[in-house]
Amino acid sequence: MNLYTLKALSKNYGEGDSLVRALRDVYLEIPHGRFAVVLGASGSGKSTLLNMLGCMDRPTAGQILFGDADITAYSKREMTQFRKTTIGFVFQSYNLLPDLNALENVEFSTEMVGLSPADAERALVQVGLSDRIKHFPGQLSGGEQQRVSIARAIAKQPKVLLCDEPTGALDFETGIMVLEVLKQIHREQGTSILFITHSQEIAKIADIVIRLRSGEIMSVTENERPLEPREVEW
Numbered sequence: 001m002n003l004y005t006l007k008a009l010s011k012n013y014g015e016g017d018s019l020v021r022a023l024r025d026v027y028l029e030i031p032h033g034r035f036a037v038v039l040g041a042s043g044s045g046k047s048t049l050l051n052m053l054g055c056m057d058r059p060t061a062g063q064i065l066f067g068d069a070d071i072t073a074y075s076k077r078e079m080t081q082f083r084k085t086t087i088g089f090v091f092q093s094y095n096l097l098p099d100l101n102a103l104e105n106v107e108f109s110t111e112m113v114g115l116s117p118a119d120a121e122r123a124l125v126q127v128g129l130s131d132r133i134k135h136f137p138g139q140l141s142g143g144e145q146q147r148v149s150i151a152r153a154i155a156k157q158p159k160v161l162l163c164d165e166p167t168g169a170l171d172f173e174t175g176i177m178v179l180e181v182l183k184q185i186h187r188e189q190g191t192s193i194l195f196i197t198h199s200q201e202i203a204k205i206a207d208i209v210i211r212l213r214s215g216e217i218m219s220v221t222e223n224e225r226p227l228e229p230r231e232v233e234w
């Protein structure tokens, strides 16, 4: 069974003269346990797709199966539950609470799903921040803040990690480090990862590349030898 199966998925914004067809009749299968990249230019519908997959928004038409569960038929409450327990999100902006230290930021989300502070601490160790757990966001670099946000996303051991251009605001070296952390999580936990980018170079670290253009899937290709983040030229 696939992780996700998309059938005739469409998403429109607005109406009349301002109608935008952000996703157009998308059919797609994403297998379990992969590091998949969604590659496309700005405005091609990447974030829209990710929002649908993460149950943050509803499609205009079509269906998304998660395993064999039709998540497009979920009620508001079921959508919230799905986001909380099943999905880890990482965005370009870190969205950390400034008055909470790193550990408290991660605990804030683990508490919501009934996990212990130990789970939060373990996640911070995993992203290489064991010596920064008492630091506040303002005392951390951009890359470190992004790693706190990754720790927050993985602490609950989600089935999928949905990442929307998480290296978009980072410089080269820091971006590489964040990609390495994600690769390591993928390797060690077997977490399925869906990573959005407009960078052809970053796409080379994926094992599947899904190309989007104007809301349509152009191709889905397998990388025979995914690169390590260190091998990527930015």
Ligand SMILES: Nc1ncnc2c1ncn2[C@@H]1O[C@H](COP(=O)(O)OP(=O)(O)O)[C@@H](O)[C@H]1O
Residues within 6 Å of the ligand: 013, 014, 020, 021, 022, 040, 041, 042, 043, 044, 045, 046, 047, 048, 049
């Ligand atoms: N909330 C919204 N309201 C109206 N149009 C939107 C909204 N979100 C995205 N769009 C439009 O949908 C298209 C796809 O956007 P998006 O999914 O954000 O693309 P990407 O993430 O690839 O840059 C763009 O034309 C964008 O302007």
Ligand SMILES: [Mg+2]
Residues within 6 Å of the ligand: 046, 047, 048
């Ligand atoms: Mg986007």
